[in-house]
Amino acid sequence: MAMVSVEPGRPHRSVNLWELGGSMTDHATRLHQSKMGTARRIVAQLRGAPPDWAPNPMINAATVYTDPARHALERRKIFRETPLVACLSSDLPEPGSYRTFDEAGVPVVIVRGKGGELKGFLNVCRHRGARLVRDAQGKASRFSCWFHAWTFSSDGALVGVPQREGFEACAKERNLVPVPVAERHGLVFVKCSPNSTMDIDAFLGDFAPELAMLELGKAQFVKSELLPVAANWKYALDTYGEGYHFASLHRQTLAPYRHAEVQVYDRWGPHHRITWAAHAMSEWMKQPEQEWDADTLIGWVHFIFPNTILYTGSVKPGKGYYTTFRHFPGEAVGETITYKSIYAPFGAPSAEQRADIEAAFAATAHVVRTEDYIVAAEGWRSLASVHEDGATVIYGRQEVALQHQHRAIAAILDCAPPREVVDGMAAE
Ligand code: FES
Numbered sequence: 001m002a003m004v005s006v007e008p009g010r011p012h013r014s015v016n017l018w019e020l021g022g023s024m025t026d027h028a029t030r031l032h033q034s035k036m037g038t039a040r041r042i043v044a045q046l047r048g049a050p051p052d053w054a055p056n057p058m059i060n061a062a063t064v065y066t067d068p069a070r071h072a073l074e075r076r077k078i079f080r081e082t083p084l085v086a087c088l089s090s091d092l093p094e095p096g097s098y099r100t101f102d103e104a105g106v107p108v109v110i111v112r113g114k115g116g117e118l119k120g121f122l123n124v125c126r127h128r129g130a131r132l133v134r135d136a137q138g139k140a141s142r143f144s145c146w147f148h149a150w151t152f153s154s155d156g157a158l159v160g161v162p163q164r165e166g167f168e169a170c171a172k173e174r175n176l177v178p179v180p181v182a183e184r185h186g187l188v189f190v191k192c193s194p195n196s197t198m199d200i201d202a203f204l205g206d207f208a209p210e211l212a213m214l215e216l217g218k219a220q221f222v223k224s225e226l227l228p229v230a231a232n233w234k235y236a237l238d239t240y241g242e243g244y245h246f247a248s249l250h251r252q253t254l255a256p257y258r259h260a261e262v263q264v265y266d267r268w269g270p271h272h273r274i275t276w277a278a279h280a281m282s283e284w285m286k287q288p289e290q291e292w293d294a295d296t297l298i299g300w301v302h303f304i305f306p307n308t309i310l311y312t313g314s315v316k317p318g319k320g321y322y323t324t325f326r327h328f329p330g331e332a333v334g335e336t337i338t339y340k341s342i343y344a345p346f347g348a349p350s351a352e353q354r355a356d357i358e359a360a361f362a363a364t365a366h367v368v369r370t371e372d373y374i375v376a377a378e379g380w381r382s383l384a385s386v387h388e389d390g391a392t393v394i395y396g397r398q399e400v401a402l403q404h405q406h407r408a409i410a411a412i413l414d415c416a417p418p419r420e421v422v423d424g425m426a427a428e
């Protein structure tokens with residue numbers, strides 16, 4: 001995967017966040033300091049410190065990508081029983097705003113109630129199961145089924161039944177079925193298990209402050225698209241987690257701007273974040289810290305377990321963007337759709353900023369479509385054709401993020417994790 005961070009050919013100048021909007025919020029201060037922390041680690045590596053690699057390679061069975069039974073287990077345990085990012089808070093901007101969420105294979109509608117709180121329901125009419133909300137998004141105070149016109153309020157109560165006398169007392173028990181939703185740090189999470197609970201704070205754990213400082217609540221939607229790929233969802237996800245392929249697969253598209261030998265990596269429970277150095281950062285070795293334009297050049301790739309990538313990039317100083325890549329499996333083990341959206345970080349963008357963001361959006365999509373997802377489809381097909389022969393894949397020390405995410409996925413499923421290879425021997 002390629003993250004196009006900085007417009008090629010544009011000169012950069014150091015930008016101090018204080019210049020951008022008067023006094024800094026606590027979050028903005030922390031964001032600046034945290035980016036400077038990443039910048040210092042990059043400079044240390046440029047000066048010879050070792051990159052953030054894993055201690056050893058790991059080996060994994062090819063069947064984790066190709067076995068239909070494993071796929072069915074993942075669809076249930078990961079995509080129905082784990083919190084998933086549905087959208088950003090600003091995608092549900094006001095009371096009555098709603099969005100449907102079908103990505104995980106369960107029809108859900110998320111609604112912002114009168115008091116601003118979010119609620120989630122199965123998007124299934126309680127009469128005979130018709131799809132209740134048929135527009136992908138909009139604003140409404142009630143939802144009326146197009147089949148026989150049963151009507152539900154935005155808090156899920158059944159409030160209208162034509163010819164009610166035909167249903168006697170049984171209509172009383174037919175409110176919409178709730179699913180858990182939660183809003184944290186500008187992100188909307190959903191768990192596609194009806195009548196269950198979701199402890200989102202426990203799920204995010206120590207990762208929460210890393211998300212909070214991004215102030216995603218201020219981000220404004222600019223554009224979205226779907227990127228389908230004929231590969232298992234984990235094979236697609238893996239292409240975002242290692243820079244080892246930049247110099248070969250992205251030789252002409254990404255390698256001229258960013259190299260992977262310098263890599264900063266952190267993890268918080270199942271979540272993690274990786275940063276690769278831009279070539280322009282080599283100049284930092286000769287400059288005092290005040291000259292580093294870390295706010296622009298540091299492009300963080302956050303992995304929000306299990307399937308969402310949040311990239312914080314900039315097209316030029318002070319003109320950042322956030323991109324979400326949410327990967328969802330199809331019904332078959334070799335089908336994935338990536339839902340990609342891009343946002344302006346601090347409110348509605350100017351026409352110029354929108355054009356810059358759309359250019360970054362198009363550049364990334366081109367690289368994903370013509371490079372990452374071609375190699376993913378071919379690679380997955382290869383594994384699917386040989387998996388019965390005990391085929392394996394290896395995650396190198398530099399592919400530390402892949403090691404971590406496959407261990408985290410295996411832990412949720414209670415399946416065998418990838419095995420560490422020590423002195424050439426795979427641990428049992
Ligand atoms: S199925 Fe919705 S009103 Fe009949």
Ligand SMILES: [Fe+2]
Nearest residue numbers: 001002239372
């Ligand atoms: Fe890539």
